[in-house]
Amino acid sequence: MNKPITKPTAATEAPETIKMNMIQAINSAMDVMLGRDPDVLVFGEDVGYFGGVFNATEGLQKKFGLNRCFDTPISEAGLIGTAVGMAAYGLRPCVEIQFADYIYPGYDQIVSEAARLRYRSAGDFWCPMTIRSPYGGGIFGGQTHSQSPEALFTHVAGIKTVIPSTPYDAKGLLIAAIEDDDPVVIFEPKRLYNGPFDGNPDNPVTPWQKIEGNDVPVGHYVVPLGKARIARAGNEVTVLAYGTMVHVAIASAETAGVDAEVVDLRTLSPVDIESITASVKKTGRCVIVHEATRTSGFGAELSALVQEACFYHLEAPIERVTGWDTPYPHAFEWEYFPGQKRIGAALKRVMEA
Template identity: 70%
Template sequence: MANSSRHGKTTPMTMIQALRSAMDVMLERDGNVVIFGQDVGYFGGVFRCTEGLQAKHGRHRVFDAPISEGGIVGAAVGMGAYGLRPVVEIQFADYFYPATDQIVSEAARLRYRSGGEFIAPLTIRMPCGGGIYGGQTHSQSPEAMFTHVSGLRTVMPSNPYDAKGLLISAIESDDPVIFLEPKRLYNGPFDGHHDQPVVPWSKHPLGKVPEGYYTVPLESASVVRTGADLTVITYGTMVYVAEVAASESGIDAEVIDLRSLWPLDLDTITASVKKTGRCVILHEATQTSGFGAELATLVQEHCFYHLEAPIERIAGWDTPYPHAHEWAYFPSPKRVADAYRRVMNPDAAHVAGQQGE
């Protein structure tokens, strides 16, 4: 049963349905929008995000492409330069590597190389992260590689409402947008421990999505849980782990969902850290040189005199992605809650470290 909001009627949607709704809205709204990639046409995509769009909008607007990620992105760059707004799907984020030159050397640079004469208004959708036992070639979280590239925008939603609004904003952007979609969240929220929904999206407040057009700004973070003890900076699937860890530890953590990794909403981050005086950074990707390192540096630069404890990072292990042991690889609520406790009592943590505990 749909109800009303300031954006019109809402309806319960999974993230997959919300993403499909965003593309449907933009195909109707803008005749320059085209969608293509491997199996996204007749088949509707490996995760069915584009299901039904070709039948509704035609094969000239939604169509399949050869198995060539470099060719897909290269064609999208050319289309964007000449007035179209292509939305392409890389079936798994792990497969973007053959398209790296087109993304980094062409899409990200075109506006600057041409002195603004040409733009690259393309959106590159990529399912990312683990949760399906996909192993090393279907489960990576490569967001740090994109945030390092000047000229790219990098986005990762954690819920259906944000997913639709951010995708519409991405399609309307004149800059290339890397749109990362956590696979574990495609069909509903989970309890932070297992790959099972807490409640169906139909009964979850974040699952009620406006049916029509609306946007979420690409550079705005969201405070999904207010708190006074410490600040947690996170995004994607880990938003739910952060919330569970706060509830189970009894620590009054303020949880920030970045939504947009770059450009970054630094104002929301610094305001929170200056309020709480403590900071934990959480992401699923490998820790070394992960995006958390950039976040920690920014917090250090802007909030040093407000910090009452060292910044803590919780991330995936520095190992190749473990196929059979991915649930041990993911930051768990226990690991995160332990980090909260260390940040709340850094002296005790330091003593325990010295004693080898």
Template identity: 70%
Template structure:
């Protein structure tokens, strides 16, 4: 595969574009995700490349966005919806937990819910009260849900591809602090996260990183340290 230097935003955009090109049942929608390309530009050019019926904007209604995705997914589509910031996901919590997560079980396997809820999450960018929350623990304890949080551009693309192809609902949190690159460190004045560039060599073509399998960064004998995202 040929590779290109990408930051996490570009890698996620590439994953969406690849899957929408490959599979006509994949849709992308949310607040400002169509024409504008999203607040962080993760959905940039998707509407231009795939049309208004597959990449579109929604009203400001998180429960409506997720509720529509639940209905679409049970009828055979694969919606990828964006909650503009994870801090705004709470009005959709009931739809995610009571409907999407339970669809396979409650229908005895007759229906599945192949949908992805994407959202920028976490602190580290001085976003204040409603742009810095990390609500992943509210979802990791729910049967029927998978929660995915990438830590680098390569994994971000491969994991999002796997999430879209999964036949059950996936919550996909994207660390805002890593979108364009991490801070230089806390002892010196931090680099602005909007200007820093943390690039990785990412294949332009589609590929998968499996969900639920940890990467061993360093082997040891005494303790196991699990980490994710930032």
């Protein structure tokens, strides 16, 4: 039977901070948790000796040994299923899926086993496992390395779905996920990993050195799951975004000259409906931005939630700015992404309604 980990109930900052990009912050989170809890394990494809395709696990095997950080065969169903068994036994596995596009072979293990374990055992067993995976486009990865499948996971009861937008949040959310007693899927926007990289003037992203939240505590701290943050304060319109789109939304608001309040969701499930509704009731307008395809994207759920909770406060129809309803168009990825032009146009439409 699982044993709960001793953990703080609120975010606590360590006194010493250093500047990190998102990859360094994610690496630091696993380093901290491997050193803090002997039940934590890190494994996946090429995460050991090689240190991961994005270097997220660099140095962990050398520091903690082959039994704590190790490579697996190329079998997403196998490594996720193994993590479910380890978690049921009482360990806290943190597994890497090399790209979110590769998570589908293991989807059945996540949905049918990990998400249901606590419920089907009437609480006798838990599943304290974390799955982290780079997602989204922007690095010229093509159709099989650029997908944004987050909505598929928010639909499943029993799974928490998390997407950070800053190095500070990436580390704090990952630590919170590893310490959580239920399965958590963290999608990491790889466009923000190292730069963030952005090759199109219509899709600006603030260099990570200037991102608020790149001063990251070197030790243990948590960012609570299920709590959004106000990335940009404003009074005229609320923009709901997550991951890379948080930074694009901020740039779009400033370019369009709209006093927009940008809400960084951070956790999609459970979503922080209180922070969302407080912002929309203040501004009276709402624009939702995400990179994934429009139909059945998470923006549709957000739109429904806002409509239900804020109907009498809305002064304009809710707008969604999203990717296209197509397979990922590698040759046109910069047109596919919501950028300044499309987001700015949506902001102006709701202001003029």
